[in-house]
Structure formats: structure tokens, C-alpha cells
Amino acid sequence: MTMLSTLPKTETTAQERTRNTGAHLVVRTLEKLGVTRIFGYPGGAIMPVYDALTGSSLQHVLVRHEQAAAFAADAQARITGKAGVCLATSGPGATNLLTGIANAYMDSVPMVILTGQVPSGLMGTDAFQEVDVFGMTLPVVKHSIIIRDANRIPELIEEAFRIAEEGRPGPVLIDLPKDVLQAEAFPPSPGAPRPAAKPLLASTPLLDAATVLLAQARRPVLYIGGGVGLGGAIEPLRDFMARTGIPAVATLKGLGTPHPDALNFLGMLGMHGTRTANMAVNESDLLVCVGARFDDRATGKPDTFAPDARIIHIDGDPAEIGKLRWADVAMNCDIADALTRLDPGYLAIEDWRQTCAARLTAFAFDYDAPGSGIFAPALLKQLSEAAGDKFIAACDVGQHQMWVAQHCRFAQPSSHLTSAGLGAMGYGLPAGIGAAMERPDMKVVTITGDGSIMMNIQELATARRYGVPIRILLLDNGTLGLVRQWQEYFFEQNFSEIDLYDNPDFAEVARAFGVESFTVHSRDEVPGAIDRLLRSRGPILAHVLIDPRENVWPLVPPGASNADMMEN
Incomplete structure (x- = not known):
């Protein structure tokens, strides 16, 4: 049997590297735009691009499932602020990307997706591995392009990146018929680059109106969403918090935007938010909503959310203002500009600040759980504190996602990578890569x-192949924990299809992939496990056994007000 790695490699000549096929133009355009790494999986229709990759400066990361390519590119974008790039072939390759595309769309992540397509003459004939990926993805992309003329490849790829990154970011799909990729092309000389869109500055009359509401308020709350980070307004937000002293809460995507040590930060609000955060919002007389969208997981029952509060809504996307809650002052503008210029001076809210501070102490999480078993919230708190400002969590979906949001310390929004809007299981490992x-x-x-x-456990192979410096903390309770918790409290303990009793030994599985691993059974092993994880360059997996009966608290029941929190 001949191993692929032993086959002779053909040298790429200078003439081959400068060929002007559509596929070569794709690669050279990506290089010109500063792309250095792409995630993908080859196949028939996209094969011309893979042929053109040879000898290029692009690092191609071969994942083991196309969904992982999209999730990895998503995380790449959240870390860099630039569009991540993934590619796959037509048919199943393209459809396997769909969940990752939807995830990027829901969380406003800039991404450019390249899919191969059957030759133009076969489109619409139900050819082998043909699907209408353009039509399938329309609801979950910012823009879609089918390139039918190879001469337009540089122009349209550059346009895709501009659209993905400008304004409210999002994914852009480029579908590439195979004949277009194989065609010789002689694109025209590029014209003058399109100037970047100028940010819309805050209106002075609206700033004045907001200042009046702030001066009148006695119980204001700053409600922070993911749009602050997307708008490059982290430092202006932190400065505004410090100048005004207004108690602040954050959504799942807003975590890491307030400085984690800010005394007036009350934590996450919503379904699994802190009691202090939800009580503050419920009692507020003014809600300053910045880069958030009144999502149902944050607001609970809408007509009971901040029932006595007037609303100042500042957002870069006009579609979000007034969509779910009418605003007394609606400011569609550059968030950084608005926060920098909004200066209400002294606010008579000292009693309110003291009330919120006292609640932070009174309702602080208790990490002294009984027994010798591993208490996941305490473990996660210790892990993030040990890692400090270098900590980045790539989090999957389930009970552990909520524990991470509640108990981990994040220095920046880009330190907290999670599938917030879509809630896609399987995100964590490829995103971490x-x-x-x-x-x-x-x-x-x-x-x-x-x-x-x-x-997406197959991506252990990707981590091993590339020596990715990733640490994997696997909390194993032998059940689909969040579903089990809901069945316990809202479905009369009818535990239907949540028992994962037949899980493999995950440490052994990791070792089979060539990944270092170990198992943690008891609480006294936790400090050593954290130290081993953080000292390792990785990849490394810690298989942590936790109690299947442990629940996430607090919890706002479905359809209830955030004021009606359940606690253990």
C-alpha cells in the first residue's frame, strides 16, 4: 500500500502560478486581500481552486467535515475582526456548510464562503452533486453571488469582502461554477477602490434628548449587547460606564465588553442571568440599550421587561431600533461616537448604585458546594482566573455554555466565542481550532x-495534524443536561431521549486521535488539572466527570417575567 505522503510531488512552475484561470484568480485575489488562512474540504466542483492553491501563500486547513470549516472561519473572524474564509464543493459540501453560515448570520460575523458548483450548462438539470446553494442560503446570508464570468472574479470577491465587513457584519456566499473556474480570464485593470462607508455620526438633538432623560433618571441601567464590540466601541463604552457610574448588564454576546472588574457591572441578564442584573432591569426607570436587540432570551416575557423604563436605544443597524421595543430616543448611528459625545455630567443615582452594589454581594454565587464531586461553576471560575487576560473560551451549547457565561471572566468580547443566536451544538471544537x-x-x-x-469530534484529527495549541475541557454528565433540566421542571420529569449512558471513554478516544488526554474524577484533582491544561501547548483534552443532576441557576421559566427567577 502506497502512503499518499510518500508520493512524488510535482514542482509548481512560475508559469503555472501565473496562469489566468478563474481558479487562479480566486487564489490571487484572496492573497491580495490579505487572507492568510482558509478552512475547507475538497471535492469535484471546487477542485480547480485546490489545484490553484499549490504554491500560493495561503495556508489551507483541511478539516474533517465542512461544518467545521464554517465554524473555524467564524471564530477566525471573531478573533481578527476580518472576514473568515471557508470553502467546499457543491452538493453535500455546500449543504454541510449551511449550519455554520446560519450561525455567522445570527451572530453578525463577517465571513466569505466559497462553494464549487456544477458547470453553468448543467445548472438546473439536477446534475450530480448539484444543489441550489444560492437559494438555500438566501435567508441566512448578507449577500449572495453566482460568478458567471471569470473576468469578474477579482471584482466580485473584493465586493464580497467589503459587504461582509462593512456596517453590520455578516456572511457572504460566492458560488463558483466549475467551468468558470477552469476558464481562461483576463480581467480589466482594477478601478479606483471604493471608499469605505463613513460612520453615521450621532445627531446633536438626539444626544441632547438622551442627556435630559439621563438627568431625570433615578434608576438607570446600561443594557449592553454584542453590537458594541462589532462597532469598535469597547473603550468608549468602558469610559461611559466609568464616567456615569450607571449600573450595567450584558447579553450573552455582550460579555467581555464591560471591563470584568468594573464595580458597576452586574453580570448577564435574561433567562440564566444573575439575580442582581434581572432585578435591576426590572426596577429601572431608564434603560440605555447599546448595541442590543431585545432578544427573547434576554427579555423574557416582553411586556414585563423593564416595565417602568423609558428607552434610549443606540445601534448601528436601523432595523433593530423599534423592532421589539419602542424607544423614547432612537439613535441609529456610530456607537463609539454616541458614547463619546453623550456626557450627562453628574447623575443623582448614588442610592441606586448602592442598592445594586449591595445586591451583588447578597446574591453572589456560592462556590462552596457540598460533597467531593466536581462543581462545574467553581472549576470554570478557577480556570478563567488562572488564565487571566489571555483566556479565550470557545464554548459549545448546553448547561456548560450558561455556566461559562455566568462564572468566567472575559477581558474582551473576542475572549468569549459562542453560538449565541443559533445555539449550535458542535461549535466549540472547530471554533477553538x-x-x-x-x-x-x-x-x-x-x-x-x-x-x-x-x-464534531472528528476535528480532534485536525487539531492533531496541525499541532493546534488548544485545550479542551470536556464536562461529562452522561446526559443532555439542559434538555434534562427543562424536562425535570417543565415536562413533569418525563426524561425522554436525554440519557447518554453509552458515551465512550473520551480520554481514550482522544488518545486514539493522537491527542494528549486525562480524566478528572474528584474535586481535589481540579487545581492540578487546570495547571496541566494551561501549561500544555496542546492539543490536550481534560475529561471531567460531573454530577448529572446538577442544574443551571437562576432560571427564568419560559414565558415568565425576568423578575420570576427560579433558584435551587
Whole structure:
């Protein structure tokens, strides 16, 4: 049997590298745009691009499933602020990307997706591996392009990157018929680059109106969403918090935007938010919503959310203002500009600040759980504190996702990578790979569960192949924990199809992939496990056994007000 790695490699000549096929133009355009790394998986229709990759400066990361390519590119974009790039072939390759595309769309992540397509003459004939990926992805992309003329490849790829990154970011799909990739092309000389869109500055009359509301307020709350980070307004937001002293809460995507040590930050709000955060919002008389969209997981029952509060809504996307809650002052503008210029001076809210501060102490999480078993919230708190400002969590979906949001410390929004809007299990491992390849200097930890990791466990092979410096913390409770918790409290303990009793030994599985691994059974092993994880360059997996009966608290029941939190 001949191993592929022993086959002779053909040298790429200078003439081959300068060929002007559509596929070569794709590669050279990506290089020109500063792309250095792409994630993908080859196949028939996209094969001309793979042929053109040989000898290019692009690092291609071969994942083991196309969904992982999209998730890794998503994390790459969240880390860098630039569009991540993934590619796949037509048919199943393209459809396997779909969940990752939807994830990027829901979380406003800039991404450019390249898909191969059957030759133009066969499109619409149900050819082998043909699907209408253009039509299938329309609801979950910012823009879609089918390139039918190879001469337009540089122009349209550059346009795709501009659209993906400008304004509210999002994914852009480029579908590439195989004949277009194989055609000789002689594109025209590029024209003058299109100037970047100028940010829309805050209106002075609206700033004045907001200042009046702030001066009148006695119980204001700053409600922070993911749009602040997307708008490059992290430092203006932190400065505004410090200048005004207004108590602040954050959404799942807003975590890391307030400085984690800010005394007036009350934590996450919403379904699994802190009691202090939800009580503050419920009692507020003014809600300053910045880069958030009144999502149902944050607001609970809409007509009971901040029932007595007037609203100042500042957002870069006009579609979000007034969509779910009418605003007394609606400011569609550059968030950084608005926060910098909004200066209400002294606010008579000292009593309110003291009330919120006292609640932070009174309702602080208790990490002194009984017994010798591993208490996941305490473990996660200790892990993030040990890693410090170098900590990046690439988190999957489930109970562990909520524990991470509640108990981990994030220095920046880009330190918290999670599938927020879509809630896609399987995100954590490929996202961790994408993040760790971009920032090998950071302590990137994929935090996953025994349910989530099985969605994309094959990417252990990718981590091993590229020596990715990733640490994997696998919390194993032998069940689909969040579903089990809901069945316990809202479905009369009818535990239907949540038992994962037949899980493999994940440490052994990791070792079979060539990944270092170990198992943690008891609480006294936790400090050593954290130290081993963080000292390792990775890839490394810690298989942590936790109690299947442990739940996430607090919890706002479905359809209830955020004021009606359940607690253990």
C-alpha cells in the first residue's frame, strides 16, 4: 500500500502560478486581500481552486467535515475582526456548510464562503452533486453571488469582502461554477477602490434628548449587547460606564465588553442571568440599550421587561431600533461616537448604585458546594482566573455554555466565542481550532459537553495534524443536561431521549486521535488539572466527570417575567 505522503510531488512552475484561470484568480485575489488562512474540504466542483492553491501563500486547513470549516472561519473572524474564509464543493459540501453560515448570520460575523458548483450548462438539470446553494442560503446570508464570468472574479470577491465587513457584519456566499473556474480570464485593470462607508455620526438633538432623560433618571441601567464590540466601541463604552457610574448588564454576546472588574457591572441578564442584573432591569426607570436587540432570551416575557423604563436605544443597524421595543430616543448611528459625545455630567443615582452594589454581594454565587464531586461553576471560575487576560473560551451549547457565561471572566468580547443566536451544538471544537491558530499566544480553551463534542469530534484529527495549541475541557454528565433540566421542571420529569449512558471513554478516544488526554474524577484533582491544561501547548483534552443532576441557576421559566427567577 502506497502512503499518499510518500508520493512524488510535482514542482509548481512560475508559469503555472501565473496562469489566468478563474481558479487562479480566486487564489490571487484572496492573497491580495490579505487572507492568510482558509478552512475547507475538497471535492469535484471546487477542485480547480485546490489545484490553484499549490504554491500560493495561503495556508489551507483541511478539516474533517465542512461544518467545521464554517465554524473555524467564524471564530477566525471573531478573533481578527476580518472576514473568515471557508470553502467546499457543491452538493453535500455546500449543504454541510449551511449550519455554520446560519450561525455567522445570527451572530453578525463577517465571513466569505466559497462553494464549487456544477458547470453553468448543467445548472438546473439536477446534475450530480448539484444543489441550489444560492437559494438555500438566501435567508441566512448578507449577500449572495453566482460568478458567471471569470473576468469578474477579482471584482466580485473584493465586493464580497467589503459587504461582509462593512456596517453590520455578516456572511457572504460566492458560488463558483466549475467551468468558470477552469476558464481562461483576463480581467480589466482594477478601478479606483471604493471608499469605505463613513460612520453615521450621532445627531446633536438626539444626544441632547438622551442627556435630559439621563438627568431625570433615578434608576438607570446600561443594557449592553454584542453590537458594541462589532462597532469598535469597547473603550468608549468602558469610559461611559466609568464616567456615569450607571449600573450595567450584558447579553450573552455582550460579555467581555464591560471591563470584568468594573464595580458597576452586574453580570448577564435574561433567562440564566444573575439575580442582581434581572432585578435591576426590572426596577429601572431608564434603560440605555447599546448595541442590543431585545432578544427573547434576554427579555423574557416582553411586556414585563423593564416595565417602568423609558428607552434610549443606540445601534448601528436601523432595523433593530423599534423592532421589539419602542424607544423614547432612537439613535441609529456610530456607537463609539454616541458614547463619546453623550456626557450627562453628574447623575443623582448614588442610592441606586448602592442598592445594586449591595445586591451583588447578597446574591453572589456560592462556590462552596457540598460533597467531593466536581462543581462545574467553581472549576470554570478557577480556570478563567488562572488564565487571566489571555483566556479565550470557545464554548459549545448546553448547561456548560450558561455556566461559562455566568462564572468566567472575559477581558474582551473576542475572549468569549459562542453560538449565541443559533445555539449550535458542535461549535466549540472547530471554533477553538480557528481561534487558537489565529492567537497561539493566548490560552484558548474549548469548553464542551459530552453531547456537544460528539457533533464534531472528528476535528480532534485536525487539531492533531496541525499541532493546534488548544485545550479542551470536556464536562461529562452522561446526559443532555439542559434538555434534562427543562424536562425535570417543565415536562413533569418525563426524561425522554436525554440519557447518554453509552458515551465512550473520551480520554481514550482522544488518545486514539493522537491527542494528549486525562480524566478528572474528584474535586481535589481540579487545581492540578487546570495547571496541566494551561501549561500544555496542546492539543490536550481534560475529561471531567460531573454530577448529572446538577442544574443551571437562576432560571427564568419560559414565558415568565425576568423578575420570576427560579433558584435551587
